[in-house]
Amino acid sequence: MPCPFLGSLNQAFVKNYGATLMKQYGNYCPIISRGFRSLGNDETKCPFIQQNSIISEAPKEMTEDIAEPATPYHYENFFHDQINAKKRDYSYRVFRKVSRLAADGVYPKALEGPENRRVTVWCANDYLGTSRHPTVQDAAVNAIKSYGTGAGGTRNIAGNSQMTEKLEGEIAKLHKKPAALIFSSCFVANDATLSTLAKILPDCIVYSDAGNHASMIQGIRNSRAPKHIFRHNDPNHLRKLLADSPKGVPKLVVFETVHSMSGAICPLEEMCNIAHDYGALTFVDEVHAVGLYGKHGAGIGEERGLQDKLDIVSGTLGKAYGNVGGYIAGSSLLVDTIRSLAPGFIFTTALPPPVLAGSLAAIRLLASEEGRNLRAKHQAIVRYLKLSLLVAGLPQLPSVSHIVPVPIKGADKVALVAESLMKRGHYVQAINYPTVARGDERLRFAPGPYHTPEMIDNLITALIESFHENNIRFSEFMINGTCRECSMEYKVDIGYEEPLKYPMQVA
Template sequence: MISRVLVDHLLYTCPSRKNCVGKINLTLYTIMPCPFVSRLTTAYVKKYASPLISMYQRQCPYLARSVSIATACSQQASVESLKQSEPFTCPVDEVNRCNRCPFLAANKTAIKSVSCPDAVEFAEKPVLDVDIATDKLDFNYESHFQSMIAKKKMDHSYRVFKKVNRLAKQFPKATEHTEMADSSKPITVWCSNDYLGMSRHPKVKAAVQEALEKHGAGAGGTRNISGNSLMHENLEKDLAKLHQKQAALLFTSCFVANDTTLFTLGKLVPGMHIFSDAGNHASMIQGIKNCGAPKHIFRHNDVAHLAELLSQVPKWVPKIVAFESVHSMTGDISPMEEICDLAHKHGAMTFIDEVHAVGLYGDHGAGVGEQRGILAKMDVISGTLGKAFGNIGGYIASTSNFVDFIRSYGAGFIFTTSLPPTVLCGARASIEILGEDEGRLLRRRHQQVVGYTRERLRAVGLPVFNSKSHIIPVHVGDPAACTRVSNELMRFGHYVQAINYPTVSRGEERLRLAPTPFHDKAMVDQFVLDLCEAWHIAGLGLMPPQQSVQQS
């Protein structure tokens, strides 16, 4: 219907319309497939067809071809028609509709107020008859990509990867090659997720080397087609035992584990409602959003708000509450037992991401759930092999039926090559070490270093977040300043990555420190001195000593 309205407008404004029938039919043909114009109301198109066509014929590939063909017979007549038009202001709701169109959204500000002189000036430019098969009017992909990248650079959210080669025999030291690939400088890494240095543990490396010699580098296929082995199944048994669950399932990463599990639940459990913490990781958000199930977002770690939302859904309706135990960017630890009890009271399952906790908390390194003695209240646990365990990959642990359900229906598990033998054997060795006395000693030493680092930062007045975990965020609040501090620290020989949008909200930019058991007091003291200097260079102020930044 809308396509015909635009065609009628072109016919009405064309004095040679008798000669335009063939071209107008072609115009209709080219507008018909447009998925964006069709979303506008017919009334809106009737009222604003002329300025709409004039303003956006070059942004929209459908309008561009249509107008070029239909107006070639009488450009001047169209111009005169536009000259007689009155300025207009689009209704707000129609402007909002334009947000759905990638071509119109780029000019959202212009849509709000379009004047006739602008439209006339645009229309007076020469318009030639164009063969619709030509690619001259196709969407300019490269230009669009370039403009989107430019936006990231303008707001300082563009990511420049540091070239850092870690040194296994000198952990946490590394060499940095960002300036010139053929030159390097020694640095100390303060932001690695290899929290306990297990990637360079002699027993882990030996297990990897043995697996490489015996089984080769790759897995050979998906788990269903030649990519399953005793090593996969033994590691899954180890993980199930670690979390005191019936079964576990491996994924290529915990991003995939979270995304696949939550998506599959939301898609295949009839009537499922998902309750998600506002601070959840992008992997959880993606799975929840894409599954299409009703979602309810509760304020970060706000049990009262969750209770309010849960009370609005009948107890018999399927539901799941998804949250993280240790939040990666604030370092805070969730009120896990309260959330689990509340969820079960309302008939909901619980899904807890322990990615930043496994290996680091609990007597055997099973995470905060083990430390607090609430593993039985955690229905589904997701974790990673890529942080404290020093390898790569992700997993879930739960009941046998739940794991088999995800194994059978989860596309992110089914349609991908499985983890290689080197990773499987390295991870098994790491889990074994961290479950024994050596692991307990590492965890104690780790907490001591974290405590000392936090104390020294507060003593000099740096705005440290009041977190209870091993993660120490330092608030900056400005993307340019955050990047500047990070770069200055690198110049001093310390690597701390600036954390800007979209990893954190705008205005919440920060440095994220993750000291390891192998950062000694001398390293910490020098780092704090250099951070104060970098802070001063960036023009940032200090807080009164011993104060902390409260979580927003």
């Protein structure tokens, strides 16, 4: 049934001005006006549609695929199950409320829990206490007063500060490289560099140590480059894999000098030589070595006179240097390539002025004679802890570095011992999956130059009590004061001096 009003008008006119006519005269139409008042009732249907069933309802074929309203996913239930699974296998992490103290005479103690109970910290990676050195503190405070607390954005947008360039120049000088590039963390430095480099090098193949840190693993995965994993610190396995690789394609060999969880040090020269024999670049992580080894604190590469064999070295400003941030050092063109192409660098806010100034002061400090004295005291106290564990018959993994791992199998057991130690005034974090493999749980001690032999003696007593309290057996390595394996008598006698006293003013 055609509309008598619209039917009397020109069709072109209706087509062009239908919306305007509907808006202006719609209320006068008995059919449309009823539809506006009671939309959806059958009585308001247009007579034309009612009389033509072909368009009054959709065919069955058109309605069969109409989906029912989706049931919402229970996100919170999923998260709840994930956390419960972590708690059931004792791998759930509980962050201790620990505020490390920096004042002279109380470091390396901290305030723990709501009661602010004083405990001795044994697991911080501020290995040499640089974070609380007055030279480093003063540099950071002065930078805040001069330049504020924040960087204001990425280096591309907010600008490249002079302190940034000074710090990169100092890092390059430390590692004897033409250039360096700083990042917000060494995780980002490793991830951004490896993912970018392995992605842009045509047909690049990566050879990765099985013990590599998660940051390097993540970077290699993100590159999507083909990879081969060689056994931890095994140069023979590396050689075999490289010998089977195609000739004439880019290759990256990626490994650490000091392993963070075992304290092992890699056969650096042999691994670099093998990599170079097969035309590969070496990417060497010195995160747990910078500041701690070598005449100027450049790491294992400097200590062994092998800095020229490290094509790309990565390090951190957040451990021995007592600040935060990471870096790489290498050739000028390589560093410029990462600077220009790595999203992890390009789109990240720059390090703030106090961190830049504090890091620059820390690198210079640890490259000086005072830094060499700190390293000597550090190594002395590490030896004292290792020998004390041995004499007490307590377990320890073989470590030739400053990291002292005490194995306690079982995530539940290692957590209980850590809790027992905390009750006795000693803070050390339990290490479990995914930081280490299941079954390789441990306590990881990192004594520093401001721990004393008396502190270690108290720790050993607390460890023995904690093992007994939690029914954990440990082997006796000593029989009548001598080693049960070789009958050598152990004398714990080291040349330990009191920690350095900071001068009131530093030039």
